[in-house]
Amino acid sequence: MSNSYILKRVAYGLILMLCVVVLNFLLIRLAPGDPAVVIAGEMGGATEEMLEQIREEYGLNKPILTQLAIYIGNVATGDLGESFFFNKPVAELISQRIGPTILLVIVAQILSIFLGVFLGVLAARKPNGVMSAFVSVFATIGYAVPVFWTGIMLIILFASVLPIFPVEGMQSVRLRDAPWYVQTIDVAHHLVLPAFTLAVIYLAQYARLSRASMLEVLGSDYIRTARAKGASERTVLFHHALRNAALPILTVAGLQFGNLISGALLVETVFNWPGMGRLAFDSILRRDYPTIMGVLFFASAMVVVANLLTDLSYRLADPRLRGRT
Amino acid sequence: MSTPKPTPQKAPQMPADTTDAATDAAAQFVARYQAESPAREAWRMFRRNIPALVGTAMLLLIIGLTLYGTLIYTGDPFDIVWAPHEAPFVEPDFPLGTDYLGRDLMAGLLSGGGPTLAVGAAAAALTMIIGISMGALSGFYGGWVDNLLMRITEFFQVLPALLFAMVLVTLFSPSLITIAIAIGVVSWPQTARLTRAEFLKIKELEYVTAARAIGAGNGRIMWRVILPNALPPLIVSATLTIGVAILFEAGLSFLGLGDPNVMSWGLMIGANRDYILDAWWPVTFPGLAIFFTVFSVSLIGDGLNDAFNPKLRER
Amino acid sequence: MSALLQIENLQVTFNTRHGQVTALDSVSLSVNAGETLGVVGESGCGKSITALSVMGLIPMPPGRIAGGSIKLNGEELVGASDARLRGLRGSEVAMIFQEPMTSLNPVFSIGDQIAEAIMLHQNVSYDQAFKDAVALLDRVGIPSPDRRARDYPHQLSGGMRQRVMIAMAVSCRPKVLIADEPTTALDVTVQAQIFDLLNEIQRDFGAAIMLITHDMGAISEMADRVAVMYAGRVIEEASADQVLDTPQHPYARGLIDCIPALGKQETELREIPGVVPPLHMLGQGCAFKARCAHARPRCGTEKPLLRSHGAHPVACHGAEEGWL
Numbered sequence: 001m002s003n004s005y006i007l008k009r010v011a012y013g014l015i016l017m018l019c020v021v022v023l024n025f026l027l028i029r030l031a032p033g034d035p036a037v038v039i040a041g042e043m044g045g046a047t048e049e050m051l052e053q054i055r056e057e058y059g060l061n062k063p064i065l066t067q068l069a070i071y072i073g074n075v076a077t078g079d080l081g082e083s084f085f086f087n088k089p090v091a092e093l094i095s096q097r098i099g100p101t102i103l104l105v106i107v108a109q110i111l112s113i114f115l116g117v118f119l120g121v122l123a124a125r126k127p128n129g130v131m132s133a134f135v136s137v138f139a140t141i142g143y144a145v146p147v148f149w150t151g152i153m154l155i156i157l158f159a160s161v162l163p164i165f166p167v168e169g170m171q172s173v174r175l176r177d178a179p180w181y182v183q184t185i186d187v188a189h190h191l192v193l194p195a196f197t198l199a200v201i202y203l204a205q206y207a208r209l210s211r212a213s214m215l216e217v218l219g220s221d222y223i224r225t226a227r228a229k230g231a232s233e234r235t236v237l238f239h240h241a242l243r244n245a246a247l248p249i250l251t252v253a254g255l256q257f258g259n260l261i262s263g264a265l266l267v268e269t270v271f272n273w274p275g276m277g278r279l280a281f282d283s284i285l286r287r288d289y290p291t292i293m294g295v296l297f298f299a300s301a302m303v304v305v306a307n308l309l310t311d312l313s314y315r316l317a318d319p320r321l322r323g324r325t
Numbered sequence: 326m327s328t329p330k331p332t333p334q335k336a337p338q339m340p341a342d343t344t345d346a347a348t349d350a351a352a353q354f355v356a357r358y359q360a361e362s363p364a365r366e367a368w369r370m371f372r373r374n375i376p377a378l379v380g381t382a383m384l385l386l387i388i389g390l391t392l393y394g395t396l397i398y399t400g401d402p403f404d405i406v407w408a409p410h411e412a413p414f415v416e417p418d419f420p421l422g423t424d425y426l427g428r429d430l431m432a433g434l435l436s437g438g439g440p441t442l443a444v445g446a447a448a449a450a451l452t453m454i455i456g457i458s459m460g461a462l463s464g465f466y467g468g469w470v471d472n473l474l475m476r477i478t479e480f481f482q483v484l485p486a487l488l489f490a491m492v493l494v495t496l497f498s499p500s501l502i503t504i505a506i507a508i509g510v511v512s513w514p515q516t517a518r519l520t521r522a523e524f525l526k527i528k529e530l531e532y533v534t535a536a537r538a539i540g541a542g543n544g545r546i547m548w549r550v551i552l553p554n555a556l557p558p559l560i561v562s563a564t565l566t567i568g569v570a571i572l573f574e575a576g577l578s579f580l581g582l583g584d585p586n587v588m589s590w591g592l593m594i595g596a597n598r599d600y601i602l603d604a605w606w607p608v609t610f611p612g613l614a615i616f617f618t619v620f621s622v623s624l625i626g627d628g629l630n631d632a633f634n635p636k637l638r639e640r
Numbered sequence: 641m642s643a644l645l646q647i648e649n650l651q652v653t654f655n656t657r658h659g660q661v662t663a664l665d666s667v668s669l670s671v672n673a674g675e676t677l678g679v680v681g682e683s684g685c686g687k688s689i690t691a692l693s694v695m696g697l698i699p700m701p702p703g704r705i706a707g708g709s710i711k712l713n714g715e716e717l718v719g720a721s722d723a724r725l726r727g728l729r730g731s732e733v734a735m736i737f738q739e740p741m742t743s744l745n746p747v748f749s750i751g752d753q754i755a756e757a758i759m760l761h762q763n764v765s766y767d768q769a770f771k772d773a774v775a776l777l778d779r780v781g782i783p784s785p786d787r788r789a790r791d792y793p794h795q796l797s798g799g800m801r802q803r804v805m806i807a808m809a810v811s812c813r814p815k816v817l818i819a820d821e822p823t824t825a826l827d828v829t830v831q832a833q834i835f836d837l838l839n840e841i842q843r844d845f846g847a848a849i850m851l852i853t854h855d856m857g858a859i860s861e862m863a864d865r866v867a868v869m870y871a872g873r874v875i876e877e878a879s880a881d882q883v884l885d886t887p888q889h890p891y892a893r894g895l896i897d898c899i900p901a902l903g904k905q906e907t908e909l910r911e912i913p914g915v916v917p918p919l920h921m922l923g924q925g926c927a928f929k930a931r932c933a934h935a936r937p938r939c940g941t942e943k944p945l946l947r948s949h950g951a952h953p954v955a956c957h958g959a960e961e962g963w964l
Contacts (some may be wrong), residue, residue, distance in 0.1 A: 019480050031496040038496075140627065144568065144620035146575050146591075149612035152598060156605050221742040227697055228737075229757040229808070230730035243747045255482070262487030266576055270598070280488060281580060284495050292492055299485045307483070319747060321794040 009311055013304045018072070020300045024293040026070045029064070036060055036071035040084055050084070057081075080297065081290035085283065090294035093279060098298060100170055101275035105257075105264050105302075107191060113253055115199070116206025117246075121237060124214035135207045136227055142204025147263050151197040151270035158193060159306065165192045167273045194271040198263050202256060209252055213245040220244075247318055254310030258303045367557070371561075377628020387614075391438030401615060402433035402588040410604045424593070424607040425600045434610055437588045441578075442618070444505045444589075445571035451509025452570065453563050456516025463517065464524025465547050475521070478514045486511040495584045501584050508573045512566065515549035519562055523555035528562075557633035564626035568619040576617050585590035590615050643670035644848050645694065645733075645816050648710035650718075652689055655701060656777045661919040663689045665872045666708065668946075670850040671816065678863030679852045680895065684916050686872040687852040690758060691818045694850075695735055698726035731761035734809035738821040738936065740801035743752065744793035751777070751789030757811045757847035776807040780837060799830035806837060813845050820852045835861050856895055860884055869915060870893045875944075878952035888954040890932050926957070934958050 031038050036051045039058065044172070055061055057079075059070040080090035080104055123135040155167040166172070166189060175186050217223065226240040259278075268277030276295050283291035315321045371377055400406065405427045406419070411429070413422035421430040456532025463474040493507040527533065528551060536550045577583055579598075590611035595605035652664040661686060664686050671677045679687045692698050694710055710717040712732060717725065737743040740779065745753060754773035755766060766773070772791065777785035779804040791800060802822060809817055819838065823831035842849055851862050859880060860867055866883040868876040868891065876889045887893045894912035914931035926932070929939040938957050946955040949962075958964040 016480060016483050020483065023484075027492060027496060032498075033390070056668045079848050102475065140623055141620065143623055144572075144616050146572050146579075146612060146615050146619075148576060148579050149594060149608070149615065152594065152601055152608050153612070156414055156601055156608075159602055186868070222745040223739060224697065225737060225743045225805075228695055228729055228735045228744065230726045230728070230760050232726060240745055244745070253405060256480060258485045261485040265485070265487055265491075266579070278864075280491065283493055285581065287495060291568075292495070296492060299488055300483050303483045317747070319749075 005315075006312065008011070009308055011050070011194045016304050017297075017301060019074050020297055021072055022068065022282060024297060027070055028289060030184050030294070039081070065144050075297070078097075080294040083283070083288050083291045085286045085288040086291065090290050093291060094276065094294050094298050097274065097276045099275075100260075100273055101264060101268070101277060102302070104189075104191065104194055104198065104268065104273060104275060105260055107195045107203070108264070112196055112202035113206055113249070114198040116203040117210045117242070117249060119203075119207040120210025121214055121242065123211040124218060125237070127215055134212065135204075135211055139204040139208035142201045145201070147197060147201055148266040148270050150200060151194070151267055154193050154197055155270070166190045170274050194267050194273050197270070198260065198267045201263065202260065205256075206249060206252070210245060210249055213248050214241055217241045217245045243317070247314070249312055250310060250317060254314075257306040261299050261302060290313060354625060363557075367629070367632040370612035371628050374628040376624050377631075380621040380624025380628065383617060384625065387438060387618050387621065388442065390435060391442060394438075395432075398435055400429055400432040402428060402436045404428065404432075410600070410606075410607075413606045413610075421610055422604075422606050424597050425604070428608055430593070430607060431549055432589070433588050433593050434614055437590045437611065438614065438618070440501055440584070440587045440589045441571055441574055441591070441615070444508070447505040447564060447566050448508035448512070448570035448573065449567040451505060452512045452566050453514055453559070454535040455509060456513035457520045457559065459513065460517040460520025460522075461524055461547055461552065463526060464521035465543070465551070467525075471521075474517070478517050480487055481511070482514045484511065487573070488637055490573065490577060491580065491582055494577060499577075499584050500583055501587060503557065504574060504577060504583060508570050508577075512573070516559070516562055516566065519558060520555065523558060524551055527551045527554050558631075561626055561630045561633065564622060564629060568622040569627070571615065571619050571622070644673045644713060645669075645671045645850070646709075646711040647690070647694070648709045648711070650693060650710065651691070651706040652698060653706045653779070654695055654703050658918075662706075663703070663872050663919065664693070664827060667869075667872070667874055668708075669850075669867055669874065669877075671850055673815065673848050674842065674846050675848040675864050676842065676851055676862050676864040678859040680854060680859060680866060681869035682854055682916050685869045687869055688820055689872075690869070691735065691820050691850065691852055693730055694733060694816070694818060694849060696720070696722075697729075705917050710822040727761070730809075730814070731812040732814055733816045733818065734812070734814035735818040735820065736802070736805050736809050736822045738824050740798050740825060741803055742807060746793055749790050749792055754789075754804070754811055756807045757808050761812045772811070773807070776811055777804070780804070780807040781833075782807075790852055798826050799833065802830075802834055803837065806834075806841065810841055810845060810847070814847060816850065817841075817847045818852070821854070822851075823858065824853075824855070831858075832875065834863075838862065854897070856884070863936075868895070871922060872919060873955065874926070874946055875898060875928070876944065876953065882952050886951060888912045888949075888951060888959045888964075889928075889956045889961060890934055890958065891928050893955075926955075934964055936963065 028038055030034050030306040034051075035058075036054045039054050040050055059067050062070070078091055080094070081262065082088070083090050083093055086093055119131070119135055119138075123129070126132060158165050159167045170187055170190050171183065172186050172190075175182060178186070214237075223236060223241055226236050251310065264275065265277035265280060267273065268275045269281045272278065276299065280295040280299075282288075283295065371422065406429050407416070407423045407427045409423060409425050409427040411419055411423040411427070415422070417427050419431060421434065424430055424433070459474050461479065463471045463478075490504075490507040490511045493510065494503055497503045497507075524547075528546075533546060533550055536546050541550065573595075574583070574589070575591035578589045579595040581592075581595055583589055584591050587591075593611040594608045598606070601608055647667060647669045650667040651662065653660050654663050667686070667690060669679070669690070678886050679690065682686055689698065689703075693705060694712075694717070698705065705718050708718065712728065717728070720728075744750065748756075751770055751773045754776055755769035758764060758769040758772050759766065762769075774785045774789045777789055782788050782800060782803055784957040788796075793804075795805065802964065806822075817838075822838070823834050823850050826834065838849065838851075839862065841847070849862070851858065853859065863880040866876075866878060866880050867874050868883065868889065872893050876883065876887065876892045883892060884896060887896050891912070898912065912931060917927065917930065924943070925941050926935070926939040927943050929935040932939065936957070942957070944960070946953050947960065948954075949960045956964070
């Protein structure tokens with residue numbers, strides 16, 4: 001893979017991020033009312049002094065393009081503004097919350113892809129078998145269940161009936177001073193229900209997709225060639241077929257990432273997971289716009305990075321695309 | 326980014342295939358003779374699809390209940406009418422019990438469906454309108470128009486949809502209309518991509534050239550010649566979009582970003598979520614209502630998909 | 641001494657939506673070491689099914705080997721365990737397919753794919769297998785093989801890919817090499833090169849080749865003996881010269897008449913009228929009766945059997961009774 005291609009993709013990602021910044025700026029201007037009041041937040045009960053300070057910082061008395069330039073400059077230097085509700089810089093708030101979100105989203109993504117593909121491959125071995133029927137019913141149900149409701153049902157189940165997993169938060173208070181490995185296990189323990197809740201919808205979709213993709217690949221000539229070589233059925237399925245069937249799965253995984261973050265928002269709220277989704281929820285209830293805009297910026301940045309990685313891994317996985325620009 | 330599509334692979338030649346091919350050709354010939362319109366044929370297929378029929382019946386029942394249920398089962402869902410957390414199936418006046426404030430859950434369920442369904446349908450309509458317009462222009466004109474519109478589409482795909490919708494709703498104060506608009510504004514990119522792909526494919530076909538040869542203008546070709554032929558996948562996608570929009574509306578209401586003056590299923594779950602360990606029913610019934618609605622819509626969508634692409638079904 | 645590969649009365653059926661059809665009906669064939677057997681016939685006559693049966697690659701279900709035997713070096717393959725068949729596939733019996741464009745896996749380098757075939761049957765390291773693969777690529781005439789071994793299928797032309805397929809097929813020095821229409825998808829000039837290569841490989845490795853084709857030109861170039869198949873049955877079998885010079889069955893004659901002769905000015909290409917009937921519509925009697933200019937009432941009632949009537953074995957009432 002050529003370096004110039006990577007550079008091109010990175011530059012494109014940066015342009016997309018610039019567009020997100022401009023969008024944030026426009027949204028605040030488009031909102032009804034005085035932008036200074038919007039930024040201060042209606043719940044903040046802003047004093048005239050505070051508003052004046054905001055007008056000064058954001059240059060709200062200057063022409064609109066100058067305001068935009070100031071805003072972009074601020075974001076570029078890592079200044080996402082001040083949260084008047086939390087009384088902290090937004091960048092600091094987000095840096096505390098982004099870790100748990102990334103953990104949740106990535107674990108859910110891995111869980112859904114691996115389990116989904118595994119189910120899909122099993123189903124593809126017998127297109128008219130029980131497993132196939134299960135996968136398609138499961139996929140339709142998975143698509144129709146509201147993710148926050150799955151979470152709530154699991155909380156009811158695991159809080160009262162089967163109390164083996166914690167249903168709230170990310171860490172146990174009593175283990176705050178425990179050694180790091182105990183804390184790691186504790187976090188993993190807390191992660192089980194939120195990650196499973198988030199994964200289950202996408203798991204169903206990946207199962208359906210990989211079943212279809214595998215069926216198409218299994219009918220192809222090179223699979224017959226692999227069998228003619230004397231390869232075992234397992235090698236044929238997981239080595240020859242899956243490598244090819246994985247390509248469309250990879251594309252979808254990249255496209256789904258934005259939806260996954262949306263889902264994480266709801267799941268974090270349900271399970272009190274201390275991530276960006278929880279922060280977004282809290283700040284929206286308080287109309288804390290600088291924080292909301294910061295969350296939107298960072299969530300978009302996560303999607304941009306995920307898309308970039310998907311694109312690059314796609315090129316690694318498919319030799320037909322390598323060397324092209 | 327263009328995804329490489331593997332060239333269609335030939336199955337190993339065997340007599341079984343050859344005979345099937347021969348009879349298929351004959352069947353196609355006969356079918357052409359009988360000259361059944363594609364829509365009729367799709368309807369015939371759909372009618373034989375039992376899950377799809379179950380889905381249709383379920384959806385009609387749900388729509389009927391939300392439209393007319395409140396006429397029979399009267400009562401304001403916001404009124405506190407009984408003791409809090411009355412269990413379901415105990416008190417005949419409140420068959421589904423009451424919530425944490427003592428509000429009738431049956432009344433909430435019946436009157437909460439309307440807004441959910443209406444917002445879902447309106448948002449899906451808006452999604453389709455924006456998506457089809459963008460995709461059609463992009464696919465038809467190509468060149469810089471395509472480039473520009475596709476970059477815009479990619480930009481919208483970068484924004485996490487629910488978060489963006491939350492921001493929009495908060496900025497412009499929540500009401501059923503702003504919610505529907507917000508959902509529409511964040512969900513159109515997939516429809517745009519699908520429409521673009523269909524337009525790219527269809528605009529190369531002979532009947533489009535023929536239409537151009539008899540002097541049809543661009544607008545006519547786009548909307549009267551290409552669009553009708555691109556409809557089958559778009560109808561399927563529209564159905565699924567309704568499902569997604571309903572889930573979206575439920576999510577927003579659950580977070581407390583719905584219209585606070587209108588009862589909806591999502592709001593019922595959101596309002597009762599702090600008490601789930603005391604009472605399971607106030608969150609369970611509205612959740613089941615959302616599930617069955619979206620489930621019925623997606624059964625219909627799958628059925629339409631099978632009806633429009635009979636070949637895919639044999640997979 | 642029995643032949644290296646001996647097929648006796650092979651019966652293969654498929655379950656289709658028209659009920660069970662017989663794809664192969666008492667097919668008997670044999671190939672000796674160093675010999676090339678040509679199997680000819682139009683598409684859908686059972687050539688490829690015969691090949692896949694030998695490989696043990698008939699998809700079951702819907703397919704089923706209903707009877708008969710396939711013996712390789714005296715070992716019965718019908719009913720052998722999956723593991724045993726897998727051990728034989730690629731090492732004792734190897735196959736080259738019709739479509740070199742799609743028969744190679746697009747996501748692995750060609751060196752890897754050949755090395756995999758070697759490692760499946762020989763206890764060698766990957767590095768050794770890859771070295772062997774490079775040597776094989778050199779053997780099948782791929783220029784700068786050590787560089788090419790790292791290429792992916794999409795970087796090669798069709799002829800190159802078929803050479804790779806041949807290299808992969810001969811990588812474990814199989815005793816029997818089945819070539820299913822190996823040149824159909826290739827340019828005429830490349831076809832000749834591939835035939836030359838197959839002939840050379842056979843000289844070097846002493847393999848028996850079963851060449852499946854509908855091209856009588858390929859037969860005259862490659863085959864020692866020929867079996868003509870029609871609608872799942874062998875209808876004529878003899879040395880290549882005999883079949884080419886004195887074909888007995890009207891269908892074999894038709895096939896040979898279809899070869900445009902050099903030098904002769906012919907106004908149009910000849911062809912056999914009609915098509916192979918679908919297998920579920922064969923009915924009684926000779927399967928070729930509807931297309932045969934010499935058909936008599938007996939052809940519609942009684943299935944002709946493969947028998948020798950003076951010259952060489954043929955399944956035709958006309959040849960038997962001498963009214964052709």
